[in-house]
Amino acid sequence: MTQAIPNSYRSGPDDTGHFGIFGGRFVAETLMPLILDLQKAYEDAKADPAFRKEMDGYLKAYVGRPSPLYFAERLTEHLGGAKIYLKREELNHTGSHKVNNVLGQIMVARRMGKKRIIAETGAGQHGVATATLCARFGLECIVYMGAVDVARQQPNVIRMEMLGAKVVPVQVGARTLKDAMNEALRDWVTNVHNTFYCIGTVAGPHPYPMMVRDFQSIIGDETRAQMQEIEGRLPDSLIACIGGGSNAMGLFHPFLDDPSVDIYGVEAAGHGLTNLHAASIAGGRPGVLHGNRTYLLMDEDGQIQEGHSISAGLDYPGIGPEHSWLHTIGRVKYLSATDEEALAAFQLLSKLEGIIPALEPAHALAKVSELAPKLPKDHLMVVNLSGRGDKDVPQVGDILKGRQS
Amino acid sequence: MTTRIDTRFAELKAEGRAAFVTFVMAGDPDPATSLEIVKALPKAGADIIEIGMPFTDPMADGPSIQAAGLRALQAGMTLKKTLQLVRDFRSSDNKTPIVLMGYYNPIYIYGVDKFLPDAKAAGVDGLIIVDLPPEEDAELCLPAMKAGLNFIRLATPTTDDKRLPAVLANTSGFVYYVSITGITGSASADSSAVSAAVARIKRHTKLPVCVGFGIRTPEAAHDIAQHANGAVVGTALVDALKASLDADGKATARTVGAVADLAAALAQGVHEAKQAAE
Numbered sequence: 233m234t235q236a237i238p239n240s241y242r243s244g245p246d247d248t249g250h251f252g253i254f255g256g257r258f259v260a261e262t263l264m265p266l267i268l269d270l271q272k273a274y275e276d277a278k279a280d281p282a283f284r285k286e287m288d289g290y291l292k293a294y295v296g297r298p299s300p301l302y303f304a305e306r307l308t309e310h311l312g313g314a315k316i317y318l319k320r321e322e323l324n325h326t327g328s329h330k331v332n333n334v335l336g337q338i339m340v341a342r343r344m345g346k347k348r349i350i351a352e353t354g355a356g357q358h359g360v361a362t363a364t365l366c367a368r369f370g371l372e373c374i375v376y377m378g379a380v381d382v383a384r385q386q387p388n389v390i391r392m393e394m395l396g397a398k399v400v401p402v403q404v405g406a407r408t409l410k411d412a413m414n415e416a417l418r419d420w421v422t423n424v425h426n427t428f429y430c431i432g433t434v435a436g437p438h439p440y441p442m443m444v445r446d447f448q449s450i451i452g453d454e455t456r457a458q459m460q461e462i463e464g465r466l467p468d469s470l471i472a473c474i475g476g477g478s479n480a481m482g483l484f485h486p487f488l489d490d491p492s493v494d495i496y497g498v499e500a501a502g503h504g505l506t507n508l509h510a511a512s513i514a515g516g517r518p519g520v521l522h523g524n525r526t527y528l529l530m531d532e533d534g535q536i537q538e539g540h541s542i543s544a545g546l547d548y549p550g551i552g553p554e555h556s557w558l559h560t561i562g563r564v565k566y567l568s569a570t571d572e573e574a575l576a577a578f579q580l581l582s583k584l585e586g587i588i589p590a591l592e593p594a595h596a597l598a599k600v601s602e603l604a605p606k607l608p609k610d611h612l613m614v615v616n617l618s619g620r621g622d623k624d625v626p627q628v629g630d631i632l633k634g635r636q637s
Numbered sequence: 638m639t640t641r642i643d644t645r646f647a648e649l650k651a652e653g654r655a656a657f658v659t660f661v662m663a664g665d666p667d668p669a670t671s672l673e674i675v676k677a678l679p680k681a682g683a684d685i686i687e688i689g690m691p692f693t694d695p696m697a698d699g700p701s702i703q704a705a706g707l708r709a710l711q712a713g714m715t716l717k718k719t720l721q722l723v724r725d726f727r728s729s730d731n732k733t734p735i736v737l738m739g740y741y742n743p744i745y746i747y748g749v750d751k752f753l754p755d756a757k758a759a760g761v762d763g764l765i766i767v768d769l770p771p772e773e774d775a776e777l778c779l780p781a782m783k784a785g786l787n788f789i790r791l792a793t794p795t796t797d798d799k800r801l802p803a804v805l806a807n808t809s810g811f812v813y814y815v816s817i818t819g820i821t822g823s824a825s826a827d828s829s830a831v832s833a834a835v836a837r838i839k840r841h842t843k844l845p846v847c848v849g850f851g852i853r854t855p856e857a858a859h860d861i862a863q864h865a866n867g868a869v870v871g872t873a874l875v876d877a878l879k880a881s882l883d884a885d886g887k888a889t890a891r892t893v894g895a896v897a898d899l900a901a902a903l904a905q906g907v908h909e910a911k912q913a914a915e
Contacts, residue, residue, distance in 0.1 A: 256773060258769065261796060262815065264796075265797065421696075519742045520768070530746065532746075533715040534744070535692065
């Protein structure tokens with residue numbers, strides 16, 4: 233599996249949807265014609281200036297972009313090393329980066345004349361974003377969510393229902409994100425004629441990993457311009473959490489060809505890498521699931537294992553195929569943070585900066601606490617603060633209360 | 638290369654009958670009972686046996702077959718043991734074609750280069766891999782054909798005339814027409830729509846066309862068998878198996894018989910159908 237270093241890290245995927253050996257279109261024949269239609273519709277949209285213009289309008293007035301690039305002064309002081317900037321994706325409408333992608337996909341769905349939107353969700357952030365845009369554009373919305381996640385992310389379930397979406401609790405398997413994705417795919421196979429599957433991360437069959445990346449790349453594009461404006465140069469490092477990896481890919485992709493920029497992805501190490509976790513790259517190997525070849529957690533027989541993380545949004549046994557490729561060629565370093573480390577970072581940012589982060593980016597913040605103190609004070613580090621912690625307040629509150637008593 | 642599948646269809650054609658194709662999950666509810674069930678199927682009238690390879694994430698399957706796969710995995714089934722099941726079956730039956738059906742990942746992890754000769758040696762005749770469309774032929778389809786195994790492709794209501802040639806290009810053995818858009822066991826097939834679809838596929842290929850998904854009763858099987866070269870029944874057999882289990886999901890004295898009896902009734906439905914002249 234030796235792979236040549238490409239001229240550009242940004243040129244993938246190839247025509248068949250591959251990033252090196254990763255990616256592809258591993259789907260049932262029933263879905264194949266739809267995926268080809270989607271690819272064509274997306275390419276047409278991309279080439280249409282009116283599409284870009286309309287999207288920019290909504291990104292500005294409805295989503296609230298650009299999101300600020302904020303110098304976290306007290307966190308920087310506390311850690312005593314690198315200068316830490318937060319890319320404030322949690323300030324977007326709906327509370328996370330997910331809306332960037334959903335807006336794009338819903339606009340493609342509208343071009344395709346699809347009236348029924350389905351989505352899978354883990355933490356509920358993608359579900360909320362999908363429910364929101366379906367409300368905005370008058371589309372039917374069905375969200376598949378593992379029953380375990382329904383229980384631990386109640387605030388988001390209630391939000392989705394208020395927005396008019398139907399939330400279907402998935403009772404099979406570990407009843408988390410992987411199983412929600414299986415059920416969404418089963419729905420899609422059944423309702424091919426009127427349904428658009430709005431995938432929430434940079435995974436799934438081609439063209440999803442590419443399309444979702446493109447819609448999320450606004451995060452990195454803005455960061456680049458904002459850092460130029462504030463500091464007059466590029467950042468020295470980028471760091472983001474990874475479940476499927478869409479917020480990370482969105483931040484990373486515009487910087488992949490800048491060799492001076494170190495890039496770190498942070499997977500969920502759950503109880504630790506020798507225990508239950510959701511770190512596909514650290515603890516998995518290449519396999520095929522949900523339409524693509526990528527790093528997966530599985531047993532010797534190729535049976536998929538459940539991820540484990542305190543964060544429902546990172547609780548997925550796979551990772552986007554482009555991340556797998558960036559790992560094998562060494563362009564991005566993949567680290568992992570445990571539940572405990574994420575909880576500590578969650579509290580640290582809340583107390584030092586007055587920003588309650590979601591548990592997902594708390595994993596990235598946990599590694600910032602480790603990396604930043606070792607770096608010089610003129611090192612510019614950008615953390616993607618991909619979501620706000622409101623949805624996690626009840627869960628974290630319960631955990632902390634349990635420790636006091 | 639002639640496989641047992643090709644031979645079986647030639648025999649059926651000579652007899653003017655359609656094939657009764659059964660699907661059961663390897664290792665459901667346990668490896669030993671599963672072997673007895675597979676052995677009982679030819680006697681019950683099965684012309685071709687599809688054996689499911691259990692997978693944790695069967696994206697195209699309904700609740701019945703999902704549960705069957707999980708029962709098998711809980712009973713310790715693996716791909717290696719599925720090949721052993723085929724070997725054990727072959728020690729007493731060298732004629733009934735065996736098709737393994739499932740998802741790609743367990744094969745990919747087993748290793749394609751090792752799996753194909755092992756499957757061939759075990760007595761497997763064909764493969765149906767749900768998540769390998771023609772776009773991914775280089776993965777397994779082309780090596781399988783080279784190894785002497787039929788690669789049986791699914792054609793669906795969404796496979797239009799433009800796409801059919803690509804779907805049929807590297808298909809051998811037979812074409813499996815999925816009669817509904819949906820997951821296994823979810824809806825029933827409408828025989829006039831099936832008849833038209835089979836006729837459409839036959840304009841593109843000389844291969845036999847079998848129809849599956851949504852066939853549950855001897856009457857429905859009879860109906861479909863008039864329009865196609867074979868009728869595939871899976872979920873109904875898996876449901877009969879499940880109904881025979883005890884409260885803990887373990888096999889009982891009735892389990893093998895429950896599957897065999899339903900298979901016999903379905904086989905009668907298929908075999909009494911008159912084949913439309915080719």
